[in-house]
Amino acid sequence: MDEISASKAGTFEFDKDFIINRLGYGTMQLTGNGVWGPYKDPDQAVDLIKKSFDLGVNFVDTADSYGPWHADTYLAKALKEYPDSDKIFISDKVGQVRTGENEWTPVGAPAFLRQEVELSLRLFDRDHEDLLFLHRIDDHYPIEDQIGELKKLQDEGKIKHIGVSQVTLDELKAAQKVAKIDAVENMYNVGHHKGDDAIVDYAEKEGMAFLPWFPLDTGNLTKADSPLNDIAKKYNASSAQIALAWLLKRSNNIIPIPGTSSEDHLKDNLNAANVELSDEDFEKLSGLEK
Template identity: 30%
Template sequence: MTCNLVQFSNSQMAVNVPRIKLGSQGLEVSKQGLGCMGMSTSYGAPKPEPEMIELIHHAINSGVTFLDTSDVYGPHTNEILLGKALKGGMREKVQLATKFAAMHKDGKMEIRGDPAYVRAACEASLKRLDVDCIDLYYVHRIDTRVPIEVTMGELKKLVEEGKIKYIGLSEASVSTIRRAHAIHPITAVQNEWSLWSRDLEEELVPACRELGIGIVPYSPLGRGFLSSGPKLIQNLSEGDFRKIFPRFQAENLEHNKLVYERICEMAARKGCTSSQLALAWVHHQGDDVSPIPGTTKIQNFNENVGALSVKLTPEEMTELSGLADLVKGERHAYMASTWKYVDTPPLSSWKAE
């Protein structure tokens, strides 16, 4: 089943992109952001740089000004791409978010949150991005060997030095968020959140709202599955890391396509695409939420922005929310590094080198 119900072109009518306050520290962003990872890494070969710069400029001119990258994307090449794209006066128009802590070493992922690495990573990102200050700097993954207070202490210094404006956490446990927030206010928590990834709703979302922390959902389209369904998996290129994700394995895929078909059925009733319906569901979670769907095509970007015009009734929200009960397979290929499993040791255990 496919649901390409609406065709979009570069000349489509403009959609007004609202602004929201992300967290309670003063950061204002577009209600929808742009995840830039897939332009350079993870989803197959890097895409042509001129085309990606054109896409980034198109996003900014369309009102999507919240750009998301990380030093591990490439590694490094995605930050360099954004640095080039933000030349010529574009930097002042955007809210630039990047991340640190995850690094490739000897074919494996290593997580580091020690002070020396925090500072070195920030300095390197500033250089690659060719900017004086990073608007939102996330701890990409939590180093379970280092008390979060130690990591946050160095980040606080970077704020005081004017090298970063706001601090974020990604895939952090509730206790880690609380401990970090006590050292310096956290502006945003980035976590996977979509129609079929809901594990954060019971504990993490209420904690963020209690503390005045904004929420940035990554993979709001289920890594593309909620846009394309099973054909996404059939067309993955070599090097696309989605091939190893549990929900895309044969034993789960046949079942999960039912979720996609149900989304398509409702999208047909609403006169929108499955992508727009799935993104609209995320937008309806609150005014403190800014999802960051990624794409490498202007047409898909235009379609995604159209989700901001899709209005859902409480009954439609309930129907869509119920689809999570049908999903089979873990949401991530590396669940051990996700928020439920990454508490850090107490500060009293830390011995600085």
């Protein structure tokens, strides 16, 4: 059996001190229904995060809005209990509040964004955010004010790298006029990518990381009737592994961050690093979106 390790997916370099394996882990599923409330077994959540570290994950994507704060609390505990946790990098997000199950409201007030960063640093017991995303642009405030506040925090040493999430290409370019943008996080997967292909290509040209959220389309790409299944059989792989292998082959700046609450699924996802798609199968998969 091939070794299961995120390190086999290759690396992406944000800077000389911030080099990550290209298969990360997302914490959003470590919450209650509708990404609201605590996970059913907090100790299991902590153990799963630590297991991801054991399997070579050194990049975790999270947000205070997951729960809210519950996923971050489990991550903070896992980091505290794990040896060499200073070698684990965190991708964090600010700019959304929760008012109930499945309810998300952008809030881009600069003072609020600053408070979120300060609280996250306190929770994670760190002096800076490795990568900090504006989770959503809030139309009530100029983008210059929202990204500008993150730039101020960066100048103070509290943020190393700034990213933007769920943006258009024009919004990305507008953010670049305010600060250096090092990452984009948009919904992107083998079944839903055409609208953002240009952003992936632009980000690659600019040296930015691209984090695809919903890399498995919340399970839709792994269902029994998934069109990925025939190709998966060819590679003796799961449909999830094929979906992730497609992302890894699509561009070297793509960093998939699949989330799961299952250790078996975690191992299955990371085993995607052992799948090498042929150019023919990559093109066939790229044409699945109607």
